[in-house]
Amino acid sequence: MDYTIIVVIEILRAISWLVLLAAGLGIIFGMMRVINFAHGEFLMLGGYTVIMSTKAGVNIWFAMLVLAPLCVGLFGVLVERLVIRFLYGRILDSLLATWGLSLLMIGGVTLIFGNTVEGVSTPLGAVDIGAYSIPAYNFVLIFFAALFMVAIWGVMKFTRAGLIARATMQNPAMAEALGIRTTWVYMATFGIGSAVTGLAGGLLAPLTGVVPTMGVNFVGQSFITVITGGASMIAGTLSASTLLGSISQGMTILTGPVYGDAALLLAALVLLRLLPQGITGRIFTRSL
């Protein structure tokens, strides 16, 4: 029984991991159709914000939950104004530009902090479940992944800003004719997507350690999750994370982490072969 509970918690943690990695990208790529290849480096920036802040004596929770999203969100707004706004509707160009940005960010951060792994200790300690012990921080990840999804859904579904964002992404020219300042909407949406990514980077920093090239490890998983999920931002991210996270973690528990990662990639390949438009291209098609 104890072991079953541990397995369930580990699978939920794996799902949460993918949700956290993909949520910001789901907003930027899923909604705006901008391929932000620097997504991994936005996560890295969130991680470094936490490392630097805690070294300066800032409380780790404040650093993770406030400073990381704030810094990366503002950085995202700057990137949108200087680079992305010229590339809307030009998917390949946005991919190349953000790839360049990703290399620039890796180089810049390496120059400042060096190519060494920086760490921050995981808060909260461990929780005993029968004969087993797991980090209490796992529950923090699960809680915030659920909160991300509920918050994004709530904002998109029930607020004026969410409605305006959805309308603008569907038909910007018509939204303009209704008096909506679409340039502001694009800027805000990219900024919010970046802030969500920064928050995720901050939350993951205690688990992964932070190094300038850490984004490379995450960008693949993030894109696989968002693309496998399909067009619906929330239902897509959630369904793909649940499916891929369960398969990957299940295989990890049975065999080991290498086969777990391989199983995730294989599952994504099979899914995209069967559902080329992603999961929400066939089911949950009307969901957000």
Place this chain on the structure above:
Amino acid sequence: MSLLEVRSLKASYGVVPALHRVDFRAEAGEVVGILGHNGMGKTTLLRAIMGYVRVTGGEISFDGADIRPLSVNARARAGLGLVPQGREIFPNLSVEDNLMVGIAAQRAEAGPVLAEILELFPRLKRLMDRRGGALSGGEQQLLALARCLCRRPKLMLLDEPTEGIQPSIIDEISDTLKVLTARQDITIVLVEQNLDFITGLSDRVYAIANGVLDSEIPRDRLTDPQAVSEFMGFAA
């Protein structure tokens, strides 16, 4: 002073000229019809007034101000509304959300505006939960009209509202526009190929041909097919 005054307007798509000379005016509360065949510049004219198409010469004055420097959204906030050709509704939003976008954009209280709009468009009441993209062409046209009116524009630009629409809904659109114009609180510029529709609604009718609009068709000539053809650029 006219609500809308267009003088010697020229517009182009890149280097390709589309409007050569357009002169017309619309007084507050009136319906101005612009008649023209395909490719004569009707849609380009409305898009130039709304700010989508680059104006290369002439003037557009709305409510006493030169609106040429304004962006599309600023023109909308100044009181211009557009019901475009092809309707351009938000396909993945529900009918209610389509209407709410119009209301949300002007930060108005939703309840009274929505009630007023549904009184004008009762057919939309039972479709509120339907996705915009799932409506018929006629229902989409009603929705596009209703969504535009949610902003309470001073002047509404209507681009071929009868195109591809079933006759019963054309009558419904015509009746609704008559109710609106009877209130005298909105001005409409209507471009159409449908002569019966445009003459039934308009106080004055202009003809546009090959990007040139400078002549009003006198009302007594609108029933004479040959005269209308001449105004529209077809020699007798």
